[in-house]
Amino acid sequence: MLSKKQLFTRGMIDVAPHMLSVIPFGIICGAIGVELGFNPYLVYGMSIIIFGGASQIVYLQLLSGGASTLVAVTSVGVINSRHLLYGAVLSEYLDKLSFLKKLLISYFIVDQGFAESNKFFKKNKTEQHLHYHLIGTGGTLWVCWQVATISGIILGSFVPEELGLKFAIPLTFIAIVVQDLKKLDHVIVMLVCGISSLLFFDAPFKSYILISPIIALFVAALLLRLKK
Amino acid sequence: MTWLSITIAGILTYMTRMTMIALVRRDLLGEKIKAVLAYVPSSVFPAIIFPAIFINDNGVYINMNDPKIFGAIVAILVGYFSKNVIATIFSGLLSYWFVIFIS
Numbered sequence: 175m176l177s178k179k180q181l182f183t184r185g186m187i188d189v190a191p192h193m194l195s196v197i198p199f200g201i202i203c204g205a206i207g208v209e210l211g212f213n214p215y216l217v218y219g220m221s222i223i224i225f226g227g228a229s230q231i232v233y234l235q236l237l238s239g240g241a242s243t244l245v246a247v248t249s250v251g252v253i254n255s256r257h258l259l260y261g262a263v264l265s266e267y268l269d270k271l272s273f274l275k276k277l278l279i280s281y282f283i284v285d286q287g288f289a290e291s292n293k294f295f296k297k298n299k300t301e302q303h304l305h306y307h308l309i310g311t312g313g314t315l316w317v318c319w320q321v322a323t324i325s326g327i328i329l330g331s332f333v334p335e336e337l338g339l340k341f342a343i344p345l346t347f348i349a350i351v352v353q354d355l356k357k358l359d360h361v362i363v364m365l366v367c368g369i370s371s372l373l374f375f376d377a378p379f380k381s382y383i384l385i386s387p388i389i390a391l392f393v394a395a396l397l398l399r400l401k402k
Numbered sequence: 403m404t405w406l407s408i409t410i411a412g413i414l415t416y417m418t419r420m421t422m423i424a425l426v427r428r429d430l431l432g433e434k435i436k437a438v439l440a441y442v443p444s445s446v447f448p449a450i451i452f453p454a455i456f457i458n459d460n461g462v463y464i465n466m467n468d469p470k471i472f473g474a475i476v477a478i479l480v481g482y483f484s485k486n487v488i489a490t491i492f493s494g495l496l497s498y499w500f501v502i503f504i505s
Contacts, residue, residue, distance in 0.1 A: 195487035223412035261422025
């Protein structure tokens with residue numbers, strides 16, 4: 175039986191390799207926010223209030239491109255809907271916690287933390303204080319994310335516009351999905367989404383960002399049915 | 403106004419994290435919905451990638467010889483084989499800068 179402290183430390187160690195991608199991503203997120211002309215306090219505030227890198231960048235990019243607030247907020251919801259899946263998977267291990275603890279721990283659920291803690295939970299089902307591992311991964315990611323976005327905001331004000339740092343936005347997202355190119359069904363879904371986004375790019379309020387995922391998810395559901 | 407919308411986006415995001423853990427019984431999401439949710443990244447992110455590469459700031463399609471296309475292809479290849487996030491982003495940026503500033 176591991177102690178709370180041991181579990182927490184183990185979480186920190188397990189998530190450490192992800193810092194290599196989280197820190198540059200946070201720096202890019204902060205720098206791009208400033209580059210797109212947003213108030214630095216606002217760019218940083220998002221890291222506490224939303225605490226979800228991809229959705230933060232998308233939100234800023236959409237607003238700076240003239241999207242309506244409603245579309246920008248909704249797309250944050252769509253992008254982050256994947257947390258529902260994480261929550262559903264983790265809830266099995268967090269069942270015994272009090273309601274208040276569940277509310278608090280939920281804030282720290284992010285992609286990399288979920289991935290590492292879920293791996294650990296599967297192997298150590300009998301541990302009593304499993305949630306300390308999740309606090310270890312999520313807390314570490316939180317601190318790094320805050321420091322990284324602040325650094326990005328400071329650096330971003332020095333980066334000359336000619337460098338075209340905005341191009342880092344699609345590159346960042348390529349880095350997120352590129353491993354899924356190994357799976358044919360994902361490739362189809364990605365192409366459907368990408369092509370729809372070009373076709374509907376001129377739809378009002380930048381709603382292509384919502385229309386294309388809906389079409390792509392529909393295709394994904396169809397593919398799942400075909401697979402059976 | 404922007405602060406308000408960020409706060410709403412933040413609450414929405416928190417709800418996605420908290421709902422399944424604290425509010426509802428975990429078997430509420432059927433296997434089918436869970437399977438579809440696994441496709442969310444592939445269904446969302448290309449809608450950011452494609453326009454950011456193929457459409458320029460004035461809302462016009464770019465040419466096939468645009469440095470952004472070259473940069474994106476390099477990033478995809480490097481990302482696919484290296485599985486490294488930083489290498490993916492920086493190889494794309496560097497090859498993009500190489501075309502713009504050097505060649």
